[in-house]
Amino acid sequence: MSAKAVLAPVFVQVLLTFCLLLWTGRVRFAAARAGAVRLKDISLGxxxxxxxxxxxxxxxxxxxxxxxxxxxxxxxxxxxxxxxHLFVGLAWLFVLTRIVHAGIYATTNVVIRRFQAFLAGAIVLMAMWLVFAATILLA
Structure with a gap:
């Protein structure tokens, strides 16, 4: 498998992280400007x-x-x-679950749906680790 194919889902995961960082900054500045929070109240937490x-x-x-x-x-x-191919397919599935999880968390925050997305991602990641470990240890 090419490095491009393996790294493509990583790049998308990193992009998701940076998008959420920018979104966080935007909503925090907007809340502070609107007076929804006082800076002294958020300075330590x-x-x-x-x-x-x-x-x-x-x-x-x-x-x-x-x-x-x-x-x-x-x-x-x-x-x-x-x-x-299995690794790359599972990697894309993991990243998809992270996008769904982040989307739910940042918008509707329906806890059961958010948990389902988190659990799906955790299961996919565990499967990836198990397959990787088996491949290394049984080779």
């Missing part, structure tokens, strides 16, 4: 942001949880040359 701002911020922060394991796995799969 995030609990005082209005809920819509916190949702986008949390969606951004979530990109540094499960995706970290995805990044590590992708690097290992590239280094060991074990990334195949």
């Amino acid at each position: 995030e609990r005082s942001w209005p809920a819509p701002v916190q949702q986008v911020s949390n969606a951004f922060a979530n990109q540094f949880e499960l995706p970290v394991l995805f990044y590590v796995l992708t690097g290992l799969a590239l280094a060991t040359r074990t990334a195949d």
Whole structure:
């Protein structure tokens, strides 16, 4: 499998993270300008942001949880040359679940739907790790 094919879902995941970063900044500045939050109330924490701002911020922060394991796995799969069509397909599926999860979190925040998207991504990522481990250990 080519490095391009393996890295394409990583690039999309990184793009998602940067989009959420920019969105977070936009909604935070808008909330501060509108007087929805006082700067002294958020200087040491995030609990005082209005809920819509916190949702986008949390969606951004979530990109540094499960995706970290995805990044590590992708690097290992590239280094060991074990990334195949199954790996790339699962990688795209994982990234899709992250996009859905972030979209739900940052907008409607329907908790059961958000959890379903998170769980689907976690299961896909676990499957990716299991396949990778089996490929390495049983080779």
